[in-house]
Amino acid sequence: MIPSATPSRHCEQTRRATIGASRSPLVGVIRATWAARPGRLLLWGLLVIAATTRSDASTGQVVSREYTIKAAYLYNFGRYVQWPKGAFRSERDPLEIGVLGTDPFGTRLDSIAATKKVEGRRIEVRRFAKLDQYAPCHILFVPRSVPPTEQVKTIAKLRGSPTLLVGETPSFAERGGVVNFYIEQNKIRFEINLETARKQELKINSKLLRLARLVGRAELPSSPDSRGGRNPTDERVPAARPWHAQTPPTDKSYVIRK
Secondary structure (H helix, E strand, C coil): CCCCCCCCHHHHHHHHHHHHHCCCCCHHHHHHHHCCHHHHHHHHHHHHHHHCEEEECCCCEEEECHHHHHHHHHHHHHHHEECCHHHCCCCCCCEEEEEECCCCCCCHHHHHHHHCEECCEEEEEEEECCHHHCCCCCEEEECCCCCHHHHHHHHHHHCCCCCEEEECCCCCCCCCCCEEEEEECCEEEEEEEHHHHHHCCCEECHHHHHHCEEECCEECCCCECCCCCECCCCCEECCCCCHHHCCCCCCCCCCCCC
């Protein structure tokens, strides 16, 4: 049999893919370790993990699926926060979740809005490129990409309004936000300024408060438990220390049911 001088289509495709891949910054690492066959699958596993995790520049920690988790939190905040009567014009009004500045969620919030409801209300996602474009909504998320001066202006603008103001910048809640996300030990956690929440006429369910680190000076609600006694979480919260000096409880789960 005379060997064919024309390479197969598969070989040609492989050759072209190899040439194209040579432009990738990862190809040097892959080539260096590909020869060691026993570690091949482990290498690819590490590359996949690296591609799906995010490094937090302020803490040096890495969090996987950060904004997928935060989007789920925003949805659950809607379930465990009670707004004053005037916040909704009718029972059919949607729960409006707004994002200020560059939206880090992609389509995650839209996916939740398309499949979930809160107390029978549909969810509507609104995006505001700048503060002067803001229109009242029930939850407003302020990403860390918003400049500090704009964050201060946002807090001042919404002071006293029934809006759950959520941030992800150190001391955001202490400066007047209601909720602030922070990262510790590769986990997304949150803190609540209960005093600000009360000024905004927002009632936060005790189940949510048990999961949070409280900042500011306020008293937890003294609602009776099922046996008619006082809620075991009733206590006076001391004045907040700097955010980095506080350590949240280690015996609590920080994942809220979806």
